[in-house]
Amino acid sequence: MCKVKRKGERTISDTVLIQKVLEGNDHAFRLLVEKYRNDVFRTVFAVLRDQKEAEDAAQEVFMKIYTSLPKYEGQGFKTWMTRIAVNHAIDVKRKQVRRREEVVDALEQAALATPRDSIEKEIIEQDRRRLVRSKLNEVPENYREVIYGFYIAEKSYQQMAQEQNVQVKTIETKLYRARSWMKKNWKEDDFS
Structure with a gap:
């Protein structure tokens, strides 16, 4: 079980933190974010290969984790969280490709600006x-x-x-x- 240690306190397990978050304790969620932010960032950066995009995606991943926490079933938290991060990063990557295609379409359209007879x-x-x-x-x-x-x-x-x-x-x-x-x-x- 992973533990978080705050100054002057004993270590707190992920399970305890998750339970506190589910009870409405936002500070407990901040502790989870602090504990796992580097792992989440590295995961999304591995897919996106762009610092700024990865930072934005990591924040979005934590929002997804927060809203999905009631569905968490007690399987390994880090594994569950990593799966959310990978899936989100893949979605972001797909959106980037679609945006590039739209830009190519717009450029093609501009290049094809022709007289009426064609x-x-x-x-x-x-x-x-x-x-x-x-x-x-x-x-x-x-x-x-x-x-x-x-x-x-x-x-x-x-x-x-x-x-x-x-x-x-x-x-x-x-x-x-x-x-x-x-x-x-x-x-x-x-x-x-």
Whole structure:
């Protein structure tokens, strides 16, 4: 059992602190936050790889922990809390990707600003992009990021490897497997 020690007091177990929080003692929750804030920060930072985003996400994780505490069933508190932190960080990461896609869409739209006589071409291009995006959702999740990064965001292997904190060879392998999957599962007619 993990213990918190305050100046001049005996150690207090997580179970006792949790019970006090459930009884309305906010100071007990502050002690839990103080005890686990570094663990929560490290967990979300491992996923997000951005100091500011990780700080914000860690605060949001503690709010989730506070509101979810009545559902806590006494299994390892640190494990339970870490699972909440990981899930929240993954959600934040997904939102970041969606925001990037929206920015790319806005930039594409600005680049496509054309005279009226080519509106038909613009509509066809939008439909094609929409189709590619919907098809991209069919791709297994572990290939999606590398396909998006290489073909839509036009990043180099080195950029993607650096962002994902992996070797360039890993990116090459993922992209090769993603292409193989697409050849096997998609027909050229789907895009014409």
